[in-house]
Amino acid sequence: MKAVLIQDFGDVDQLYIGEVDAPELIQNSIRVKVVATALNRADTLQRKGFYPPPPGASPVLGLEMAGEVIEVGEKVTKWNKGDRVCGLLAGGGYAEQVVIHEDVAMSIPEGMSYTDAAGIPEVFLTAFQALSYLAKLQPAEQILIHAGASGVGTAAIQLAKAMGAGKVIVSASKGKHQICKDLGADDTIDYASQNFQEEVAKLTDGVGVDVIIDFLAAAYFQKNINSLNFDGRMIMLALMGGMQLDNVNIGNILRKRIRIIGSTLRARTIDYKIGLTKDFSNFAMHRFADGSLKPVIDSIYNWNNVQEAHSHMEANKNKGKIILTID
Ligand SMILES: NC(=O)c1ccc[n+]([C@@H]2O[C@H](COP(=O)([O-])OP(=O)(O)OC[C@H]3O[C@@H](n4cnc5c(N)ncnc54)[C@H](OP(=O)(O)O)[C@@H]3O)[C@@H](O)[C@H]2O)c1
Numbered sequence: 001m002k003a004v005l006i007q008d009f010g011d012v013d014q015l016y017i018g019e020v021d022a023p024e025l026i027q028n029s030i031r032v033k034v035v036a037t038a039l040n041r042a043d044t045l046q047r048k049g050f051y052p053p054p055p056g057a058s059p060v061l062g063l064e065m066a067g068e069v070i071e072v073g074e075k076v077t078k079w080n081k082g083d084r085v086c087g088l089l090a091g092g093g094y095a096e097q098v099v100i101h102e103d104v105a106m107s108i109p110e111g112m113s114y115t116d117a118a119g120i121p122e123v124f125l126t127a128f129q130a131l132s133y134l135a136k137l138q139p140a141e142q143i144l145i146h147a148g149a150s151g152v153g154t155a156a157i158q159l160a161k162a163m164g165a166g167k168v169i170v171s172a173s174k175g176k177h178q179i180c181k182d183l184g185a186d187d188t189i190d191y192a193s194q195n196f197q198e199e200v201a202k203l204t205d206g207v208g209v210d211v212i213i214d215f216l217a218a219a220y221f222q223k224n225i226n227s228l229n230f231d232g233r234m235i236m237l238a239l240m241g242g243m244q245l246d247n248v249n250i251g252n253i254l255r256k257r258i259r260i261i262g263s264t265l266r267a268r269t270i271d272y273k274i275g276l277t278k279d280f281s282n283f284a285m286h287r288f289a290d291g292s293l294k295p296v297i298d299s300i301y302n303w304n305n306v307q308e309a310h311s312h313m314e315a316n317k318n319k320g321k322i323i324l325t326i327d
Pocket residue numbers: 039040041042122123126147148149150151152153171172173176215216236237238239240241263264265266313316317318320321
C-alpha cells in the first residue's frame with residue numbers, strides 16, 4: 001500500500017509518499033480503507049526524530065483516521081464490511097489502510113463526512129480524558145484552557161461546556177479568540193499582550209480556576225499554580241514551553257492542595273484506550289449527531305500536499321484540525 005514516509009528525520013521536505021507492506025489483520029481487528037486522517041503536533045515531532053512511536057506501533061505517521069471497513073477479523077462482532085468508522089491509532093494513519101482493534105473504532109454519525117470524522121478521535125479523546133478522567137471536572141467549576149484554538153483546545157472548550165463547567169476561560173493568540181467564543185468560551189485572554197495570571201484573577205474575583213488544561217509546561221508553570229483555586233487540578237498535556245523550571249515558588253501547591261497530573265494518550269495500553277473510547281462514545285456520539293458537539297476543521301489537504309500541511313501547523317496558523325485526504 002501507499003503511505004507517507006520519512007526520508008531522513010528533519011524538515012517537511014523529508015516527507016514523501018512511498019510503498020510499505022499493508023498491516024496484518026488480527027482476529028479481533030478490522031481493516032479500514034482510510035479516506036481521511038488528521039495532523040497532530042506529535043506528527044511534526046516524530047518527523048523530526050524527537051518522538052519515536054511506542055513499541056509495536058507503526059512507524060508511519062498518523063494518530064487517527066476515518067474510513068470504510070474493508071475486512072473483518074474472525075472474532076469481530078461489531079462491524080461489517082462497508083461500515084463507516086473513525087478511531088485513534090498508535091501510528092500508521094497517513095496510509096491507504098490501517099488495522100484497528102474493533103473496540104477502538106467508533107461509528108461515524110450519519111450525515112457526517114469522513115473529513116469531519118477524521119478530526120474527532122485524537123483531540124476529543126485527549127480532551128475528554130483530561131477533563132473527565134484526570135481533572136474530574138465538576139458542574140459549575142471554572143476552567144482555564146491554554147492554546148484554546150488548538151485541536152485539543154477547541155475540543156476541550158466544547159466538552160467542558162457539555163459537562164456543565166461554569167466559566168470557561170481560554171488563552172490564545174488574538175486572531176483566534178472569536179472561534180473560541182463561538183465554541184462556548186466565556187472569556188478569552190491574549191497571552192501575548194496580557195498577563196494571564198492577572199486576567200484569571202480578575203475574571204474569577206481573585207478565587208482562581210478549579211482546572212487548567214496546560215500545554216506550555218515550564219513557561220506557564222508559575223502563573224498556572226498561582227491561577228488555581230484551592231483543590232485545583234492542572235493537567236499537563238504537552239511541553240511546548242519547555243521542561244526546565246527555574247526559580248519557581250511552589251508554595252501554592254501545598255497551601256492550595258493543588259494536584260498536577262501529566263499524561264500522554266498515545267502510550268496508554270489498548271485496554272485503557274478501549275475503555276476511554278467506550279466512555280467517550282457514550283458521552284459524545286449523540287451530541288455529534290445532534291450538532292451540539294462538532295469537529296473543528298481548519299483546512300483540508302490532499303496527502304500529496306502533506307508537506308504544506310505540516311508547514312501550516314508548524315507556523316501555528318491553524319484553528320482546529322488540519323485534515324489530510326488519502327487517495
Ligand atoms: N498528552 C496528550 O495525550 C496529547 C494528546 C494530543 C495532543 N497533545 C499535545 O497538545 C498540544 C496541542 O496539540 P494540537 O494538535 O491540538 O495542536 P495544534 O492544533 O497544532 O495547536 C497548537 C497551538 O498552540 C499554540 N502554541 C504553540 N506554541 C505555543 C507557545 N510557545 N506558546 C503559546 N501557545 C503556543 C498555538 O496557538 P496560538 O496561536 O493561540 O498560540 C498553536 O496553534 C501539542 O503539543 C500536542 O503534542 C498531547
